[in-house]
Amino acid sequence: MIVIIDTGCANLSSVKFAVERLGYKVVISKEREDILGADKLFLPGVGTATEAMENLRQRGLIELVKQVDKPLLGICLGMQMLAEFSIEGGAKQADEPVPCLGLVPGTVSLMEPAPGQRLPHMGWNQIQPQSDHPLFKDIEPGSYFYFVHSYALPVGEHTLAECDYGNAFTAAVGRDNFFGVQFHPERSGKAGAQLIKNFLEM
Amino acid sequence: MLAKRIIPCLDVKDGVVVKGVKFRNHEVMGDIVPLAKRYAEEGADELVFYDITASSDARVVDKSWVSRVAEVIDIPFCVAGGIKTIDDANRTLQHGADKVSINSPALADPSLITKLADKFGVQCIVVGIDSYYCEETKQYQVKQFTGDEKRTVTTTWNTFDWVKEVQERGAGEIVLNVMNQDGVRQGYDLEQLSRVREICKVPLIASGGAGEMQHFADAFNQSDVDGALAASVFHKSIINIGELKQFLKQQEVAIRL
Numbered sequence: 001m002i003v004i005i006d007t008g009c010a011n012l013s014s015v016k017f018a019v020e021r022l023g024y025k026v027v028i029s030k031e032r033e034d035i036l037g038a039d040k041l042f043l044p045g046v047g048t049a050t051e052a053m054e055n056l057r058q059r060g061l062i063e064l065v066k067q068v069d070k071p072l073l074g075i076c077l078g079m080q081m082l083a084e085f086s087i088e089g090g091a092k093q094a095d096e097p098v099p100c101l102g103l104v105p106g107t108v109s110l111m112e113p114a115p116g117q118r119l120p121h122m123g124w125n126q127i128q129p130q131s132d133h134p135l136f137k138d139i140e141p142g143s144y145f146y147f148v149h150s151y152a153l154p155v156g157e158h159t160l161a162e163c164d165y166g167n168a169f170t171a172a173v174g175r176d177n178f179f180g181v182q183f184h185p186e187r188s189g190k191a192g193a194q195l196i197k198n199f200l201e202m
Numbered sequence: 203m204l205a206k207r208i209i210p211c212l213d214v215k216d217g218v219v220v221k222g223v224k225f226r227n228h229e230v231m232g233d234i235v236p237l238a239k240r241y242a243e244e245g246a247d248e249l250v251f252y253d254i255t256a257s258s259d260a261r262v263v264d265k266s267w268v269s270r271v272a273e274v275i276d277i278p279f280c281v282a283g284g285i286k287t288i289d290d291a292n293r294t295l296q297h298g299a300d301k302v303s304i305n306s307p308a309l310a311d312p313s314l315i316t317k318l319a320d321k322f323g324v325q326c327i328v329v330g331i332d333s334y335y336c337e338e339t340k341q342y343q344v345k346q347f348t349g350d351e352k353r354t355v356t357t358t359w360n361t362f363d364w365v366k367e368v369q370e371r372g373a374g375e376i377v378l379n380v381m382n383q384d385g386v387r388q389g390y391d392l393e394q395l396s397r398v399r400e401i402c403k404v405p406l407i408a409s410g411g412a413g414e415m416q417h418f419a420d421a422f423n424q425s426d427v428d429g430a431l432a433a434s435v436f437h438k439s440i441i442n443i444g445e446l447k448q449f450l451k452q453q454e455v456a457i458r459l
Contacts, residue, residue, distance in 0.1 A: 011295045011296065011298060011299070011300065012296070013269065013272055013296060013297060013298040014272050014298040014300065017272050017273045017274075017298060018276065020273075021273075021274075021276070046295060046300075046322060046323065046326055047321065047322050047323050048320065048321075048322075048323045051320075051321060051322075051323075077323070088323070116426070117204070118402075118403060118404055118405050118406075118428060119403070119404065120324060120325040120374050120375070120404065120405065121204065122325065122374070122375060122405045122428070123204050123205055123206075123207050123247065123248075123405070123428065123429070124204070124205045124207070124247055124458045125203070125204045125205070126203060144205060144458045146277070146278055148278070148300070148301070148325045148326070149325055150324060150325060150374075164203075165204060184278065184300070186276070187276060187277055187278040187300060188276070188277075189242075189276050189277055190276075192276060193276060
């Protein structure tokens, strides 16, 4: 069973449609038995870290997600929630770093674009996968993916792909069974579909 | 490198795609889903759907078409029109839209921008601005309720002041539509775009006036906009998106092919 975790503030249906376009069945759920019984999970996110973590807490999902031992893919904010902390608060930065799930090391912080580059980092940018990781099977280095975010996870030991916008940042991360992509594979054309397929076939 | 975006805009009215000249005389261009799919296949980087009747008619607009688009489209899309509350935005995003764009409701209640940014993140809050250059006063004015000519009003906002204001309130992107140029295909208003660019720290999308491929190159190379939006040239097949992107690549514009 493939499960999209119902985080409340996310645009869940676009991820659902992307999985269905590949011919898979998928359910959106926040129920314990679905989440712990799933073979593959997606943790999508649109919103702010503050809002998203609060939603997880209210739904009792924080400890549940940490218990997952099957492959889980966080998307955009869903990837950022895998980190230890985020400083995203909405229209302004959060007063205190927001504790996240702590499943991959690092703190999500405001990006520092070069002069003439705008925030949010919005649009199609190229990624460089660091390894021959199965998540990037049949995806050429330099492929374009769709990004829309102002905060990012710095490059670290668990970075699987980098992207550059002012500085290099983590475009994809993986630690144990927890994976995350900063871009939106469900909105990244053929390359995005390939990545979702790779994840589902891992 | 971050690519410049080519963005077909589909004006939606009563569930079909329409296009008018200078915001008037709307003619039906076709069904939403096949047109959206065609643009995605031709290489569009993003789509914008403006439900042009929504803000003017003060009604709850049927957004079920958003789901139909989200089902078949694998590129991002933004929905504008009739989004006046957090609930409206939430429903639209739940249907599968990636971003929501607000225009008239932001003018009526500028705090809406901040409320939406706090709830959904600045990255999915786009503010559309309909700017009109008044020859008499030599002023750039912001217009409201442009979906219905009878209700269109000139606000007290000067375009540049409003551009600054919406950024302070949490806009994640600005679509600047120059009404003088809309639908007449004489080129984007480069002077206005360049002046807005100087004060716009978030992505800026040019809208209104594209008629030939060079107009897109000019907007990117001279006014440094992040994306260029157009409607009639794509709907009427005057410009093919694939050919446009090849042309822009040759003009050394960063483009996703």
